[in-house]
Amino acid sequence: MSQNCHMGPFLMQDTNFGVLTGNNVETRFFKAGSIIFHQGDAANEMFVIRSGQVRIQLGNRTLAELSADAIFGEMALIDNEPRSATAIAVTDVELVPVSEKQFLFMVGQTPYFALKVMRVLAQRLRATSKTFG
């Protein structure tokens, strides 16, 4: 995250979190078709997708289809509420979990990380409004 303390790239619309999926991190695997978490589950981590495709669903509506270097599960870290949607592995998936402690550290150390997370939330909000509008 060394280059992230300047604000220049703010307008780049960058929501690539690949910097968090380096080689020396714990990863977690999910088989195609398996549930990563259910709406309503208690939660204390978010995920970066290292490989594979993840679908975010609310009831039977798809809110997002995400691939490598995208994050999901960040909502529950931010507001400490249960999972707001269900996440399903569309293909075999490898994930990097990010704990609340790591998340808060990154927000504190790298404003650019905070902006990227805000941008993801803003995109989801616009997409959700469109899906249901």
Place this chain on the structure above:
Amino acid sequence: MSQNCHMGPFLMQDTNFGVLTGNNVETRFFKAGSIIFHQGDAANEMFVIRSGQVRIQLGNRTLAELSADAIFGEMALIDNEPRSATAIAVTDVELVPVSEKQFLFMVGQTPYFALKVMRVLAQRLRATSKTFG
């Protein structure tokens, strides 16, 4: 913003931005019933409500009713897209505008501010999902 650099109050669910509405700031007034901005407008600032009530609408659905110390209009600053919804003054309203430059400065200087903005976005996302779900 002097006390905002520690992360302790993270779990307080605090979305009060009253610290930004001090006495020496520019304010803007809107009469009850007037439109503050329309969905689709270009945008380069967000607002903190100093007094009064603001309704956020998408088409004819109310997404939020906000009062003193709440923020709105932050979406367009974050993703540089047009206004995602319409904001209407329900009562006479006094607002403190926050420019993109001020916003980026606060995100960079005070991680707690960034977390609060994320929390607002997360709340709106949950509310939008409920409104349309």
